[in-house]
Amino acid sequence: TQLLEQSxxxxxxxxxxxxxxxxxxxxxxxxxxxxxQEPGEGPVLLxxxxxxxxxxxLKRLTFQFGDARKDSSLHITAAQPGDTGLYLxxxxxxxxxxxxxxxxxxxxxxxx
Amino acid sequence: xxxxxxxPKYLVTQMGNDKSIKCEQNLGHxxxxxxxxxxxxxxxxxxxxxxxxxxxxxxxxxRFSPKSPDKAHLNLHINSLExxxxxxxxxxxxxxxxxxxxxxxxxxxxxxx
Numbered sequence: 082t083q084l085l086e087q088s089x090x091x092x093x094x095x096x097x098x099x100x101x102x103x104x105x106x107x108x109x110x111x112x113x114x115x116x117x118q119e120p121g122e123g124p125v126l127l128x129x130x131x132x133x134x135x136x137x138x139l140k141r142l143t144f145q146f147g148d149a150r151k152d153s154s155l156h157i158t159a160a161q162p163g164d165t166g167l168y169l170x171x172x173x174x175x176x177x178x179x180x181x182x183x184x185x186x187x188x189x190x191x192x193x
Numbered sequence: 194x195x196x197x198x199x200x201p202k203y204l205v206t207q208m209g210n211d212k213s214i215k216c217e218q219n220l221g222h223x224x225x226x227x228x229x230x231x232x233x234x235x236x237x238x239x240x241x242x243x244x245x246x247x248x249x250x251x252x253x254x255x256r257f258s259p260k261s262p263d264k265a266h267l268n269l270h271i272n273s274l275e276x277x278x279x280x281x282x283x284x285x286x287x288x289x290x291x292x293x294x295x296x297x298x299x300x301x302x303x304x305x306x
Contacts, residue, residue, distance in 0.1 A: 111293075112293050114293075114294060114295075118234075121299070121300075122299055122300070123197070123283050123285070123297030123298050123299050123300050124236070124283075124295075124297050125297070126294050126295070126296070129292060129293070129294055167234055169236065171295075173293040180238060180241060180249055181238065181293075181295055182238075183235070183236040183237070185233065185234065185235050186234045186235070186236075188234070
């Protein structure tokens with residue numbers, strides 16, 4: 082069974098601070114995705130990383146895939162209240178079923 | 194246009210009842226899923242269907258019976274509801290062979306009393 086460990090589980094910071102969320106596994110994934118979920122809504126895809134060592138930027142969000150494709154990080158610069166939400170990483174093991182294994186999420190609160 | 198839509202959004206019912214949740218996607222995807230999110234926000238896959246065929250059944254009790262009349266629809270029927278079934282159920286879709294990204298519905302919050 083492939084498991085994804087996310088840390089921290091909860092994070093409460095002030096507007097303008099930087100933060101990093103980690104997603105780690107002992108398994109190799111063919112790709113890894115980050116989603117953000119807001120209350121009362123379904124998860125919405127932020128980014129997919131595929132290549133080991135890959136770095137992708139989405140405005141103030143920077144995503145990195147580990148060289149061995151077992152871990153990933155999400156860094157947010159100058160966090161804003163609008164960044165508040167549940168951040169989920171999900172790994173895809175490839176093959177024909179595209180089963181996504183989700184981490185338990187990081188609940189981020191950015192206080193104004 | 195909502196890409197993945199599920200109904201109802203809220204469902205409150207008594208123990209022992211039977212209920213259904215419907216899901217439709219207009220993305221042209223060939224694979225659909227049901228996920229369960231518990232009170233701790235953990236998302237766990239329940240079922241996956243590809244072109245109307247069951248691909249994944251993650252040891253879900255047989256009180257849960259998914260049905261896919263066509264590849265754009267995946268419904269979930271639950272018999273003899275129990276208190277522990279209370280959760281948010283998400284439908285999702287993706288395209289096998291395309292980008293491995295899932296598009297989620299808004300969720301159905303099921304409360305069993």
